[in-house]
Amino acid sequence: MTGARDIPSFDAAPPRARLFVGAALGAGGSIGLSPGQAQYLRHVLRLKAGDPVALFNGTDGEWAATIAGFGKGWASVDVLRLRRRQVVEPDLWLLFAPIEHGRIDYLVQKATELGVSVLQPVITAHSRVHRVDVERLSANAVEAAQQTGRLTVPEMRAAVPLQKILADWPAGRRLMFCDESGSGPPVAAALSAEAPSGRLPWAVMVGPEGGFAASELDALAKLPFVMAVSLGPRLLRADTAAVAALACWQAVLGDWAEATPDP
């Protein structure tokens, strides 16, 4: 029997371009893209009017669209139909001490692929880098979110002092901090012990290249929402530690621990 499901559809071949847009998405809408997006579609991917693209905006799911036309510095797209429904993604913040250009970009890209919801730079006692280019890092997060297929873009926040963020800590959110001193329990066992409490909001924190100061370790040890963990016997660079810790969290408490839903 030949049914509608057997007819090759637009959705059978995923569009080559997947773009994050600010506009609301719904069938029949027409959206103007940014000059950067227009340039990317036209000159990098060499797409033409009529070619398919996918759009998401963080709230309305992912939509199939086609390029309506290009002009000088602009492109418009026609929104056709829903490809994927919006889903609830893990509520996972990453707190990280700013590190040098290049490695901080890597950290933001990988953390986005690993599903963090908020990227929060924190200034610690041994931080050597204090300035954070929020705009550049946000652009990195958007690009990584587009490429990795997630339905949101993590929120890139401005840097705050560690003391302040701990003083203003939101009720109900746990904080797993990566303690290079080795005094914390192994990460997998510590996270597994938390699994029965179900899906809670969490944050993961890694320190700067200089590590945490003794006074910071003392302050963290006193806070009821904090859990120290060890990432094994080797000293990791801060960016490696962030990627490793996020992968462990996703595998035990996050969406890697769930069956993959049908697309």
Ligand code: SAH
């Ligand atoms: N210079 C410091 C190391 C800092 S490594 C020292 O010599 O002790 C940067 C950050 O990565 C640390 O603050 C910590 O959060 C994380 N990290 C690195 N290796 C780790 C490990 N084996 N276990 C837990 N956290 C680690």
